[in-house]
Amino acid sequence: MNVERITAARGLTLRCKGWRQEALLRMLENVLENGENQKELIVYASLGKAARNWPSYHAIVDTLKQLEEDETLVIQSGKPIGIFRTHKQAPLVVMANCNLVGKWATSENFYDLQEKGLIIWGGLTAAAWQYIGSQGVIQGTYEIFQSIARIHFGGDLRGRFILTAGLGGMGGAQPLAGTMANAVILCVEVSEERIDKRITNGYLKQKTKDLDEGLEWVTEAIHDGRSLSIGLLGNAAEVYPELVSKGIIPDIVTDQTSAHDLLYGYVPKGYTLDQVVEVRQKAPAKLQDDAGASIAEEVRALLAFKERGAVVFDNGNNLRTQAVKYGVENAFEIDIFTEAFLRPLFARAIGPFRWIALSGNPEDIRIIDDYILQEFRDNDVVTNWIRLANQYVPIEGLPARIGWFGHGDRTKLALAVNLMVREGKLSGPIAFSRDHLDAGAMAHPNIMTERMKDGSDAIADWPLLNAMMSCSSMADLVAIHSGGGGYAGYMTSAGITIVADGTENSDERIRIALHNDTGLGVLRYADAGYEESLDEVARTGIRRISTERYGGNLYA
Numbered sequence: 001m002n003v004e005r006i007t008a009a010r011g012l013t014l015r016c017k018g019w020r021q022e023a024l025l026r027m028l029e030n031v032l033e034n035g036e037n038q039k040e041l042i043v044y045a046s047l048g049k050a051a052r053n054w055p056s057y058h059a060i061v062d063t064l065k066q067l068e069e070d071e072t073l074v075i076q077s078g079k080p081i082g083i084f085r086t087h088k089q090a091p092l093v094v095m096a097n098c099n100l101v102g103k104w105a106t107s108e109n110f111y112d113l114q115e116k117g118l119i120i121w122g123g124l125t126a127a128a129w130q131y132i133g134s135q136g137v138i139q140g141t142y143e144i145f146q147s148i149a150r151i152h153f154g155g156d157l158r159g160r161f162i163l164t165a166g167l168g169g170m171g172g173a174q175p176l177a178g179t180m181a182n183a184v185i186l187c188v189e190v191s192e193e194r195i196d197k198r199i200t201n202g203y204l205k206q207k208t209k210d211l212d213e214g215l216e217w218v219t220e221a222i223h224d225g226r227s228l229s230i231g232l233l234g235n236a237a238e239v240y241p242e243l244v245s246k247g248i249i250p251d252i253v254t255d256q257t258s259a260h261d262l263l264y265g266y267v268p269k270g271y272t273l274d275q276v277v278e279v280r281q282k283a284p285a286k287l288q289d290d291a292g293a294s295i296a297e298e299v300r301a302l303l304a305f306k307e308r309g310a311v312v313f314d315n316g317n318n319l320r321t322q323a324v325k326y327g328v329e330n331a332f333e334i335d336i337f338t339e340a341f342l343r344p345l346f347a348r349a350i351g352p353f354r355w356i357a358l359s360g361n362p363e364d365i366r367i368i369d370d371y372i373l374q375e376f377r378d379n380d381v382v383t384n385w386i387r388l389a390n391q392y393v394p395i396e397g398l399p400a401r402i403g404w405f406g407h408g409d410r411t412k413l414a415l416a417v418n419l420m421v422r423e424g425k426l427s428g429p430i431a432f433s434r435d436h437l438d439a440g441a442m443a444h445p446n447i448m449t450e451r452m453k454d455g456s457d458a459i460a461d462w463p464l465l466n467a468m469m470s471c472s473s474m475a476d477l478v479a480i481h482s483g484g485g486g487y488a489g490y491m492t493s494a495g496i497t498i499v500a501d502g503t504e505n506s507d508e509r510i511r512i513a514l515h516n517d518t519g520l521g522v523l524r525y526a527d528a529g530y531e532e533s534l535d536e537v538a539r540t541g542i543r544r545i546s547t548e549r550y551g552g553n554l555y556a
C-alpha cells in the first residue's frame with residue numbers, strides 16, 4: 001500500500017469520539033512523525049516499531065476513531081486483536097509487545113517470529129506510542145553528565161572532553177545534553193545522514209569526516225572554555241582504539257550505538273552501510289560475528305580508557321554483554337549508568353515523566369514550564385532542567401517536555417495542568433506518560449536493575465505488577481514490553497499514558513493512576529532495602545506493608 005508521510009494531527013478538531021481516544025491516536029502518529037524510518041514503521045533502536053505492519057497501523061487508526069469511551073482495544077505486538085466492552089474508568093488500550101516465554105526468549109526466536117510477522121520489538125516507547133523524539137532521553141543523559149560532574153569534576157564539565165558514539169533516535173540526544181552540561185563532546189557515527197539529521201534538528205553543532213580535525217576542534221574549544229558538539233563520521237570500533245593508541249584519553253567515555261542488535265544495529269568496522277545490507281542478506285551469521293568482534297575491540301578500548309583514568313560507563317545498549325560473548329571477559333568492569341548515577345533518583349521514584357501538547361501549540365509547553373518554575377522552585381533538578389530545556393531543546397513533532405519528577409510531584413503537576421485545560425488557559429488537552437525506564441516499571445538486569453541491593457535484578461514481577469496496578473488505577477493506555485538487548489530475554493517493562501482533557505474524570509484518573517504508578521516504584525526500591533525509598537515512604541505516607549513487624553526481614 002502507498003502511504004503518505006504520517007504526521008500527528010494538530011488543532012482541536014476531533015476525529016475520534018472523545019479526547020482520550022484522539023490523544024492516543026495523535027501519540028501513535030507522533031511516534032511515526034518523530035521516528036527514524038517511517039516507511040518501515042521503525043521509531044528508534046534499530047527495529048523498535050510503532051505497529052506490526054501497515055495493515056495493522058490502519059486498523060488501529062480506524063478502531064481508535066470508532067472506539068467508545070467504555071471500550072478497550074487489545075493490541076498484541078503492534079497488531080489490533082479486538083475490542084471489548086469494559087467501562088468508562090478502564091484503559092482505552094491495553095497492549096503486550098515482544099513478550100516471549102523465558103526459555104524461548106532468544107534473539108534467534110525473536111528474528112524468526114518477526115520474520116513470520118508474529119511479533120515486533122516495541123522498544124520502550126515506540127510500540128506504546130510514547131516516544132517524543134530525542135528529548136525523551138535528553139534529561140536522563142544530562143542528569144548522568146551532571147552526576148559525573150558532581151562526583152568527579154567539582155560540579156562542572158566546563159573544559160571536559162566527552163567521547164561517545166551513535167547519533168540515532170536515542171543517541172542523538174547526547175550532543176545536546178553534553179553542551180547543556182558545558183562540555184565538549186565528540187560523537188562518532190557511521191551514517192552521515194544521521195549526523196545531518198541531528199544538525200538539522202538543532203541537537204548537534206558541527207561535523208567532520210577527519211578525526212584529526214575533530215580533535216583540533218576539541219582542543220580549541222577546551223582551550224577557550226566553550227561547549228561544543230562534533231559529529232565525526234567514522235566507526236567507533238576504529239576510532240576508539242585509534243585514540244587509545246594516540247594516547248588521547250577523554251575525561252568521560254561512553255557509547256550509544258545500537259550494540260544490542262548485531263544484525264540490524266551495530267555496524268562492524270570496515271563495512272559501508274550498503275555492505276551491511278548485502279551481507280545481512282547473504283551471510284547473516286558472518287555479519288553478527290563481525291559486529292560482535294568489532295564491539296569486543298571497542299570495549300577493549302573502553303577498558304583501556306578506564307584504566308588510564310577516564311570515567312567510562314555503559315549507556316544502556318548491551319555493549320558489555322555482547323563484548324563478553326565475543327571474548328572480553330572483564331567487560332563488566334565498566335559501570336552501568338543507572339546504578340552508578342541514577343539509582344538514588346529512581347529509589348525516590350524520580351524519573352523521566354513527560355507531557356505532550358496535543359493541540360500542537362508550543363505555547364502550552366511554555367505555560368507549563370512557567371508554572372513549574374513558579375510552583376516547584378525548591379526542586380533544583382527540575383527547575384535547572386526546565387530553564388535549560390526552554391532555551392536549548394528544539395521542538396520535534398507535537399510539542400513536548402520531559403521532566404524528572406517523583407512521587408506526589410507528578411500528580412500535583414498533572415492535576416494543575418488538567419485544571420488549566422479546564423479553565424481554557426491551555427489551548428488543548430495534554431497527555432502524560434513516562435519512559436518505561438522508571439522506578440517500578442522495568443526489570444533489566446544489565447541496565448535498570450543491575451546489582452540491586454537485595455539481588456532482585458532479574459525478577460520481572462515488578463513491571464507486571466506495575467501494569468496491572470495501572471489498569472486498576474484507570475490509566476488510559478497500559479503496555480507490557482519485553483525484549484531489550486538482543487530483543488528477547490533481557491528485560492520486561494511497563495508503560496502508561498494518561499490524558500488530561502480538562503474533565504473531572506481526568507482529575508480522578510491522574511490522582512489515582514499517577515500516584516499509584518510512582519507509589520509502587522518507591523515500594524519496589526524500599527523492598528530492596530534502599531534508604532532513600534524508606535525515607536520517601538515515611539515522608540509521603542505510602543501504605544507499605546511491613547512484614548518485619550511480623551518477624552520477617554526487609555528482603556524476604
Ligand code: NAD
Pocket residue numbers: 036044045046047137140165166167168169170171172188189190191194234235236237256257258259260261265266267268269315316317318437
Ligand atoms: P538507533 O538504531 O536509532 O541509532 C543507533 C546509531 O548507531 C545509528 O545512527 C547507527 O548508524 C550508529 N552506529 C551503529 N554502529 C556504529 C558504529 N560501529 N560506530 C558508530 N556508529 C554506529 O538507536 P537509538 O534509538 O539511538 O538507541 C541506541 C542504543 O541505546 C540502543 O541499543 C538502545 O537500546 C539504547 N537505549 C538506551 C537508553 C537509555 O536509557 N540509556 C534509552 C534508549 C535506548
